[in-house]
Amino acid sequence: MxxxxxxxxxxxxxxxxxxxxxxxxxxxxxxQTRKDFIEHYTTNIIHYGTHYGASRASNVRFSIYDKAEQYLARYIGSESCLSLSSGYMASQLVSQYFSVTEHIVYRTPYSHDSLAAAGQLKVKDYEELKDALKRKRQEQKAVILLDSIDFMGLNYPDFKGLQSLNLQDCIVVVDDSHGLGVVGPKGAGVFNRLLQLPLGELIVCGSLGKGFGLQLGGVFGTKKRIEELRQTPIFGGSSPASPATLATLMESQxxxxxxxxxxxxxxxxxxxxxxxxxxxxxxxxxxxxxxxxxxxxxxxxxxxxxxxxxxxxxxxxxxxxxxxxxxxxxxxxxxxxxxxxxxx
The missing domain is CATH 3.90.1150.10 (Aspartate Aminotransferase, domain 1)
Incomplete structure (x- = not known):
């Protein structure tokens, strides 16, 4: 109904x-309805304006973006961070980026459609994924897409499926939309938990709106990978998150x-x-x-x-x-x- x-x-x-x-x-x-939180947001809207639609690649830039991304990287536990206007944009940025590379991309069950892109191979369970990783050509780099909070118990909190795989040469991309701000020490999500696994590379992406109450997306990973994503047409051609949003997040911990x-x-x-x-x-x-x-x-x-x-x-x-x-x-x-x- x-x-x-x-x-x-x-x-x-x-x-x-x-x-x-x-x-x-x-x-x-x-x-979303807390008076003190709204007061922070309102003050920042007065300072930064309601919306900033220019490309992040523009020659005129708000300093708040670099400050907030450095802050978020420290908060989540990654080397670097990229902010976007929504969780969907963040996850699409990553999935579209890998869809035009030579990587072979596997999408696990119950992963959100925000991770969907052309050329992905959907697997029905982790056993099928294990077999697929064994069969792939040795020179092919594998990318594994999953949701941290899948609501069906496949991943968080133990990530038993991932632990059953040989991930040393794999790039693991995790949409942590329902974890960021909610689970982990101080709401840092699953980044540090997954970093303990023997995997080749970890990228965490998704919405910060569910846990932090603000319209915002983020991608977290190595400095090298984040810089590569920063140079993509999707990032350069899209409007960024509101600067008032980023300032409010930093001030409201x-x-x-x-x-x-x-x-x-x-x-x-x-x-x-x-x-x-x-x-x-x-x-x-x-x-x-x-x-x-x-x-x-x-x-x-x-x-x-x-x-x-x-x-x-x-x-x-x-x-x-x-x-x-x-x-x-x-x-x-x-x-x-x-x-x-x-x-x-």
Missing amino acids: EHYMDKFPSRVVQTDKGEYRYFGGTAYLGL YILERQREKLRSNLKQFCSLVKKPELFIHLGDHPTFTFMDEQLTTHLYDNRIIVTSFPYPTKESQLMSRIVISAFHTPRDIETLAEVINEY
Whole structure:
């Protein structure tokens, strides 16, 4: 069932049937309506303007881009960083870049369509990928594309599929859209965790909007690779992220950490109360609980709770539902959700 909103859905949504508690979306840290966060953003819009549409290759440049990219690289743990206007642009920049090289590119199951590009080979599981890597020509460099948070338990938190592969000569590209700002020390995502694996090269890309509450994408990797991506027509020809967005991200870390603490508390409370964890696919400390039971979605809705629920990634796909715990929620919201699930 579709619901149309007139304002940002936080812990509750207003529908034509009245008010419902909302456990969906991707606003994990509940930043989008926080007064202090909005004040930072507003101040930066006044300073930098609402939008900057010039190419990053222009002869007139904002210094905030270099400052923010250096800051983000340190934050995530990479040598270098490239910022873009969205997570889709970030992931497409990387996937399109490899689509016109001599590399052989494998796309793993449940990876987001933002990583899709021409010439990729889709594999059904990591066993098929293992066999494909053994069969490829020795001189061919392999690129492996995956989502860190795939909602089906293939990757985060243990990345057992990757650990089963010989990755020493592989480039691993990870879309960490649902991890950046949310998981890892201080919300740094999975970069440092994956860096512990014996792989040839690591590139992390994706949206920072879900974890940091701002319209922004990023690519993280080695200085050499980031510089190569910086020289591509896609990067040079696209509008950058808003400079006000980058400035706000740099200035708001104390707010983000406070919200992450609240999120961790809400997640801990929910996990302690729910009596049927087997109903869900839950990925480590990520605040989402995936399920395919349409009757459970209906049960929640009948008890005035709306969750994320739609066929994914296409209209012909199986209905995927997801409970999302966020920093928006109050302890009473969490109690109510657990009580309704326990009644099912």
